[in-house]
Amino acid sequence: MGNIMNMLRRLFKQRHHKRYIVQNGTFVIVAPGTDREQKVQLLDISQGGMAFIYQGTPTELEESGILKVLLDKEYLSKVDYDTASDIPAPGGVQSSVSYRRRGVKFKWMGVLQAVELKHYIKKVRVTPE
Numbered sequence: 001m002g003n004i005m006n007m008l009r010r011l012f013k014q015r016h017h018k019r020y021i022v023q024n025g026t027f028v029i030v031a032p033g034t035d036r037e038q039k040v041q042l043l044d045i046s047q048g049g050m051a052f053i054y055q056g057t058p059t060e061l062e063e064s065g066i067l068k069v070l071l072d073k074e075y076l077s078k079v080d081y082d083t084a085s086d087i088p089a090p091g092g093v094q095s096s097v098s099y100r101r102r103g104v105k106f107k108w109m110g111v112l113q114a115v116e117l118k119h120y121i122k123k124v125r126v127t128p129e
Contacts, residue, residue: 016048017046017047017048017049018046019044019045019046020044020045020046020121020124020125020126021043021044021125021126022042022043022044022045022124022125022126023124023125023126026041026042026124027039027040027041027042027070028040028042028050028052028067028068028069028070029067029068029070030052030054030061030066030067031066031067031068031078037068038054038056038061039070040052040053040054041053041054042124043101045120045121045124045125046121047106047114047117047118047121048105048106049081049084049103049104049105049106050067050103050104050106051101051102051103051104052101052102052104053089053099053100053101053102054099054100054102055097055098055099055100056098056100057098057100058086058100058102061102066078066079066080066081067079067080067081067104069116069117069120079106079107079109079113079117080106080107080108081104081105081106081107082104082105082107083102083103083104083105084103084104084105085101085102085103086100086101086102086103087100087101088100088101089101
């Protein structure tokens with residue numbers, strides 16, 4: 001029953017921000033509360049959040065953390081986020097390695113951070129506005 005409700009909610013709930021597919025090879029750094037950072041493949045992005053693929057289990061990547069946005073081998077601002085979804089990636093099991101797709105919602109950002117993010121989105125998106 002829960003899956004049906006989630007599908008209906010996704011079908012009828014409108015997004016606040018347009019979501020863009022990103023260029024292949026676009027990465028961000030996830031910095032959970034530990035010293036361990038992980039470079040992850042970005043799938044799509046909007047002013048309100050992003051989705052990425054990572055290797056491992058949800059417990060290995062804490063429920064919330066910090067993203068370091070990587071642009072042309074330079075880091076932009078750190079962005080705080082909350083996890084919105086974390087599911088197995090389609091076709092994500094290859095040998096003993098599991099991949100997951102995590103959708104995150106950005107927490108409050110300052111004006112400069114929002115401008116940086118907008119510039120980043122323009123640079124990495126595939127679909128024109």
